[in-house]
Amino acid sequence: MFDLMREALSFLPQDLVTVLVIISKITIIATPILLSVAYITLLERKVIGYMQVRIGPNRVGPRGLLQPIADGLKLIMKETIIPTKANRVLFILAPVLTFIPAITAFAVVPFDYEMYLSDVDASLLFILAITSMGVYGIIIAGWASNSKYAFLGALRSAAQIVSYEIAMGFALVGVLIAAGSLNLIDIVRAQEGSMLHWYWIPLFPLFVIYYLSGVAETNRAPFDVAEGESEIVAGFHVEYSAMTFSIFFLGEYTAMILISLLTAIMFMGGWLSPFQGIPMLEEMFAFVPGIVWLLAKAFIFLFLFIWFRATYPRYRYDQIMRLGWKVFIPITIVWLLVVGVALLVDLGPWFD
Amino acid sequence: MNLELAIFYFFAAMLVGAATLVVTIRNPVHAALFLVLAFFASAGVWLLLEAEFLAVTLVLVYVGAVMVLFLFVVMMLDINLVPLKEGFARYLPVGALVALVLIVEIALAVGPERFGLEMYTDPVARDADYSNTKELGRVLYTTYVYPFEIAAVILVVAIIAAIAITLREKRQTKYVQPEQQVSVTRKGRVRMVNMPAEKKKK
Numbered sequence: 001m002f003d004l005m006r007e008a009l010s011f012l013p014q015d016l017v018t019v020l021v022i023i024s025k026i027t028i029i030a031t032p033i034l035l036s037v038a039y040i041t042l043l044e045r046k047v048i049g050y051m052q053v054r055i056g057p058n059r060v061g062p063r064g065l066l067q068p069i070a071d072g073l074k075l076i077m078k079e080t081i082i083p084t085k086a087n088r089v090l091f092i093l094a095p096v097l098t099f100i101p102a103i104t105a106f107a108v109v110p111f112d113y114e115m116y117l118s119d120v121d122a123s124l125l126f127i128l129a130i131t132s133m134g135v136y137g138i139i140i141a142g143w144a145s146n147s148k149y150a151f152l153g154a155l156r157s158a159a160q161i162v163s164y165e166i167a168m169g170f171a172l173v174g175v176l177i178a179a180g181s182l183n184l185i186d187i188v189r190a191q192e193g194s195m196l197h198w199y200w201i202p203l204f205p206l207f208v209i210y211y212l213s214g215v216a217e218t219n220r221a222p223f224d225v226a227e228g229e230s231e232i233v234a235g236f237h238v239e240y241s242a243m244t245f246s247i248f249f250l251g252e253y254t255a256m257i258l259i260s261l262l263t264a265i266m267f268m269g270g271w272l273s274p275f276q277g278i279p280m281l282e283e284m285f286a287f288v289p290g291i292v293w294l295l296a297k298a299f300i301f302l303f304l305f306i307w308f309r310a311t312y313p314r315y316r317y318d319q320i321m322r323l324g325w326k327v328f329i330p331i332t333i334v335w336l337l338v339v340g341v342a343l344l345v346d347l348g349p350w351f352d
Numbered sequence: 353m354n355l356e357l358a359i360f361y362f363f364a365a366m367l368v369g370a371a372t373l374v375v376t377i378r379n380p381v382h383a384a385l386f387l388v389l390a391f392f393a394s395a396g397v398w399l400l401l402e403a404e405f406l407a408v409t410l411v412l413v414y415v416g417a418v419m420v421l422f423l424f425v426v427m428m429l430d431i432n433l434v435p436l437k438e439g440f441a442r443y444l445p446v447g448a449l450v451a452l453v454l455i456v457e458i459a460l461a462v463g464p465e466r467f468g469l470e471m472y473t474d475p476v477a478r479d480a481d482y483s484n485t486k487e488l489g490r491v492l493y494t495t496y497v498y499p500f501e502i503a504a505v506i507l508v509v510a511i512i513a514a515i516a517i518t519l520r521e522k523r524q525t526k527y528v529q530p531e532q533q534v535s536v537t538r539k540g541r542v543r544m545v546n547m548p549a550e551k552k553k554k
Contacts, residue, residue: 015354120404122405122483122485124409125405125412128412128416129411131415132415132416133411135420136388139423139424140385155427159422162420162421165417226376283535318527319530
């Protein structure tokens with residue numbers, strides 16, 4: 001498809017064509033993400049509704065299917081209020097800074113064997129570095145709002161994100177040791193074989209810790225003390241309205257999709273078919289493209305995000321810090337040693 | 353001008369501009385944010401040098417962690433700018449002298465006679481599959497393993513010292529041990545008493 005585009009545009013200079021191809025690839029990746037963010041909000045409201053024996057939104061369109069569009073329209077039409085004595089530039093910049101890192105990280109996410117925007121050698125590190133910048137949006141929002149609730153939320157969130165990043169980083173080190181590569185494509189290839197070759201078995205504690213740290217990083221329930229509506233109203237985005245608020249929302253949900261995709265890629269075999277290595281089923285499902293498997297796996301984790309929110313009460317702040325520092329980090333360090341030993345003795349079928 | 357050069361000038365201009373603003377801007381929070389931008393721009397320049405591991409680590413460590421904590425502190429401090437600016441004219445000669453000495457020292461140390469372009473050959477452009485992460489790791493754990501380990505030990509000592517300094521004798525907070533909290537049962541908290549109903553005496 002892109003070769004065709006290159007040929008059609010061959011009258012333009014080579015560099016420009018490359019840029020155009022990249023931009024069209026970005027559009028192809030970003031548009032479904034933004035659309036799915038809209039429909040994840042609907043899914044979330046519906047699922048939580050049914051879990052609480054309610055129906056959820058059902059007025060706009062058939063079975064409430066047009067609800068996200070109505071919400072989006074409402075947010076666009078509303079007035080953006082900038083509080084007095086707020087720092088105007090930073091106030092507007094903050095939501096943008098939460099959204100950009102979340103969507104930039106998709107640049108290195110491999111969707112299938114040959115389906116990715118860029119094949120970066122240190123893509124695992126790139127993702128870790130880029131997602132770690134998401135915290136700036138929250139801190140700046142808290143500070144620029146000139147509101148004490150927003151500021152408290154920002155401080156909580158900054159401390160929480162920095163703490164959980166360490167556990168997350170250690171979990172990724174485990175994956176890197178196991179796969180022997182920082183490249184996400186090679187990490188998926190290293191898991192080839194069957195469902196039992198995926199890293200969720202040898203790296204099970206790291207898998208759980210990575211996912212839970214991801215929940216904490218995206219400020220989702222039960223780790224959503226940054227919002228904590230019962231204590232600090234709505235945390236860092238109290239003062240935000242209309243589009244500025246919805247961009248925060250976009251950033252949060254994009255980060256959720258990213259965490260789900262990455263968990264699927266690093267621990268659940270990415271685009272590999274779950275029936276690989278099983279005689280009959282492998283041929284039966286050979287026609288399914290890899291991206292379908294990847295999205296299905298990611299969807300399970302996305303659903304878990306929503307399920308958590310409907311199930312668990314919010315953590316107390318000191319308990320969040322305790323969980324991050326005194327439980328997650330020690331477990332990851334111990335498990336790194338275990339993985340190292342397993343690698344030394346060539347423990348099969350993962351490390352031989 | 354090819355694309356690579358354009359990107360280099362973009363990041364270089366961003367780096368110089370942000371670094372200048374860090375020291376000239378009045379608001380300390382803005383200064384910290386421009387420092388973040390400067391780190392980010394220099395990471396971009398390093399990426400052009402094909403040092404992707406260092407570039408990404410710079411963003412990860414300095415932008416993602418160090419500057420967050422820095423910003424954290426700067427935001428919480430209520431810095432009064434007026435006393436900070438007092439005596440600017442009085443200290444100007446001393447400051448200018450120190451700056452001059454520093455510039456001369458730096459120029460002597462990293463001047464063109466040691467670090468000039470003719471001293472070095474052009475860096476070799478590696479293939480796309482060349483992993484400088486691997487190369488860096490190999491050197492760090494073989495040739496430079498002792499300096500590396502010594503640095504690690506010093507850092508651990510610093511961490512322990514920082515924790516020891518901030519650790520207070522008495523706990524000021526009413527902290528509950530979570531493991532005790534979790535293991536609480538009804539039996540330990542509630543005592544059911546069976547007693548006959550009483551009539552109120554007149």
